[in-house]
Amino acid sequence: MIRLLKTALPLLLLAALVIPVPGADDEGIMRIHLMWTNDLHGHIAPEEARFMNPDFPPPLGGGASAAAYIKEVRAHAEAAGDEVLLVDVGDMFQGTPIGNKTKGEAVIKYYNAIGYDFAVPGNHDFDMGRDVTEARALQSNFPWVCANLIETETGEPVSWVQPTLMLEFQGIKIGVVGIITPGTASMSFPEHIEGLDFLPMPPAVIKHRDQLLDEGADLIFLAIHEGLPYDPKEGWKKIAGGTESETDQEQEGTYGSNHSYGGMNLMELVHEVPGIDFSVGGHTHRGYHEPWIDPVNHTMVFESFGNGSSIGHAILLIDRKTKTLVGYDKPHDRGTLITLFEDEIWPDPEIQAVIQPYHEQAEAEMNKVIGTSAVSMVRGGPTSLMGVVVADAMREYFDADLSFQNNGGVRANISAGDVTSRDIFSVLPFGNELVEVRMDGRIVRRIIERKLAGRSGGIIISGVKMEFDPTRPDYDRVVTLEIGGEPWDPDRTYKVIMTNFLMEGNSGLHFLTSIPPDMVTPTQITTAESLEHYFAENSPVRPQVGLRWVEKPGQPQAEYLKKPYLPES
Numbered sequence: 429m430i431r432l433l434k435t436a437l438p439l440l441l442l443a444a445l446v447i448p449v450p451g452a453d454d455e456g457i458m459r460i461h462l463m464w465t466n467d468l469h470g471h472i473a474p475e476e477a478r479f480m481n482p483d484f485p486p487p488l489g490g491g492a493s494a495a496a497y498i499k500e501v502r503a504h505a506e507a508a509g510d511e512v513l514l515v516d517v518g519d520m521f522q523g524t525p526i527g528n529k530t531k532g533e534a535v536i537k538y539y540n541a542i543g544y545d546f547a548v549p550g551n552h553d554f555d556m557g558r559d560v561t562e563a564r565a566l567q568s569n570f571p572w573v574c575a576n577l578i579e580t581e582t583g584e585p586v587s588w589v590q591p592t593l594m595l596e597f598q599g600i601k602i603g604v605v606g607i608i609t610p611g612t613a614s615m616s617f618p619e620h621i622e623g624l625d626f627l628p629m630p631p632a633v634i635k636h637r638d639q640l641l642d643e644g645a646d647l648i649f650l651a652i653h654e655g656l657p658y659d660p661k662e663g664w665k666k667i668a669g670g671t672e673s674e675t676d677q678e679q680e681g682t683y684g685s686n687h688s689y690g691g692m693n694l695m696e697l698v699h700e701v702p703g704i705d706f707s708v709g710g711h712t713h714r715g716y717h718e719p720w721i722d723p724v725n726h727t728m729v730f731e732s733f734g735n736g737s738s739i740g741h742a743i744l745l746i747d748r749k750t751k752t753l754v755g756y757d758k759p760h761d762r763g764t765l766i767t768l769f770e771d772e773i774w775p776d777p778e779i780q781a782v783i784q785p786y787h788e789q790a791e792a793e794m795n796k797v798i799g800t801s802a803v804s805m806v807r808g809g810p811t812s813l814m815g816v817v818v819a820d821a822m823r824e825y826f827d828a829d830l831s832f833q834n835n836g837g838v839r840a841n842i843s844a845g846d847v848t849s850r851d852i853f854s855v856l857p858f859g860n861e862l863v864e865v866r867m868d869g870r871i872v873r874r875i876i877e878r879k880l881a882g883r884s885g886g887i888i889i890s891g892v893k894m895e896f897d898p899t900r901p902d903y904d905r906v907v908t909l910e911i912g913g914e915p916w917d918p919d920r921t922y923k924v925i926m927t928n929f930l931m932e933g934n935s936g937l938h939f940l941t942s943i944p945p946d947m948v949t950p951t952q953i954t955t956a957e958s959l960e961h962y963f964a965e966n967s968p969v970r971p972q973v974g975l976r977w978v979e980k981p982g983q984p985q986a987e988y989l990k991k992p993y994l995p996e997s
Contacts, residue, residue, distance in 0.1 A: 460512070468519065474489055488767075491783055515651055529790040547568065550612075572589040603641070656720055663696075695722075715738065798964050819832070825961055861950065868922070892909070
């Protein structure tokens with residue numbers, strides 16, 4: 429029987445590491461300290477952990493604290509004769525000022541300084557275009573691994589990634605298969621991924637798993653930008669034939685469903701494809717303090733919450749004689765996720781010096797106060813105060829009849845008080861541009877009905893009073909609809925503001941791509957710019973939800989809504 433060591437050695441920056449002293453009886457076990465990041469999104473600078481306490485957030489040390497932890501693990505592992513493997517599985521740089529304003533250069537320079545072994549690209553790594561993604565891969569001092577990222581023209585992997593990687597530790601070979609979620613194709617602007625294909629996951633994993641085994645791999649490591657479900661019990665229940673999870677519903681760019689944009693989540697993938705010994709996932713931002721282990725294939729799967737709040741660390745236990753993975757240990761009693769509290773893991777000064785110049789440059793303009801909020805605004809759903817303000821800002825900037833914003837595009841909350849450029853960036857980090865669209869009332873209603881159908885999460889609207897009955901048939905649930913204080917008119921042409929993300933047909937609005945180009949006017953104004961303008965002009969801002977999205981079961985439908993309109997086909 430393999431003994432999972434619980435020996436406490438000296439504290440590692442106040443976090444206890446479970447590493448045996450040199451020369452201890454290892455019972456024929458080789459230990460690999462697997463450390464990983466996923467969904468970092470550029471969070472390498474120090475910041476506050478508002479997700480823990482929005483009023484008194486503890487400080488996080490960022491990338492420099494992660495570096496201190498990694499260095500200490502490496503030092504202890506070397507003394508004990510253990511191995512260390514440090515990986516990232518995608519969404520590396522987009523999402524913070526330091527990441528966006530340097531187009532990821534600062535993040536990759538940080539990765540180089542720490543010494544990552546390899547990385548897998550994520551869908552958001554294409555948010556600035558494939559040229560930027562390629563430049564970051566070529567800047568890296570480590571390989572990018574991805575087996576299902578293909579050039580459309582040639583059918584071959586892109587030149588700046590490699591499909592697989594063979595690692596060797598003390599005579600044991602670990603074959604790595606890298607995978608990006610195929611949902612990248614539907615979550616990215618077409619011009620950002622032009623000429624690229626994202627192949628289905630199972631065939632790609634099977635093909636390269638078998639190739640690596642033929643080349644002598646003892647173990648298979650799936651490094652993947654795809655994640656585990658929010659609720660593992662519900663996720664497994666669905667796989668095992670239980671009742672469909674209530675959380676399995678249409679995605680809106682948010683995380684939490686048991687399914688992902690890629691068509692299946694990581695739990696489903698490793699259950700369908702045997703022969704994977706362990707996996708690190710991402711994309712869903714769902715942290716697991718203990719790995720999920722498939723009951724049938726015994727694949728061990730890890731994932732962290734992302735956004736730089738923690739680093740993952742598990743100690744893999746490999747039998748030297750059989751060359752098999754026989755278990756794992758965790759570095760402390762809280763599990764495999766190390767929260768990077770600055771007062772527990774003091775930032776490494778060498779790595780801090782790498783980050784600091786980029787941080788200062790990016791942050792200089794982010795502290796500017798642009799307005800005030802009279803109340804705290806929380807995101808989440810079509811009637812959230814944060815979403816309402818974003819949609820109102822879009823409409824007001826262009827004096828439009830109405831505006832639409834998808835729920836998932838609003839990414840953070842704003843507290844009452846001063847509002848800075850940093851706050852605006854946190855809410856709207858994607859740089860989406862606004863477009864002005866002339867559309868008739870039929871298309872306006874079709875958008876609303878589409879986002880009411882089934883168990884959709886809805887859509888944020890402004891300039892609209894709308895009531896609906898969820899018990900009515902799909903695509904005929906609206907019972908009252910007013911735009912600009914007047915009843916909806918199917919034949920009227922409305923001036924509508926929405927993001928280019930929606931106009932590309934995302935969030936289930938595929939039919940918008942059929943609107944004639946001469947009815948669509950790019951504004952070259954970003955959603956964030958419209959929100960900054962709104963705060964500058966209307967502070968203190970006190971949003972009102974009003975009657976823009978009201979559920980009225982059993983209410984009769986207004987006569988004017990019974991006129992024919994373009995239904996969902």
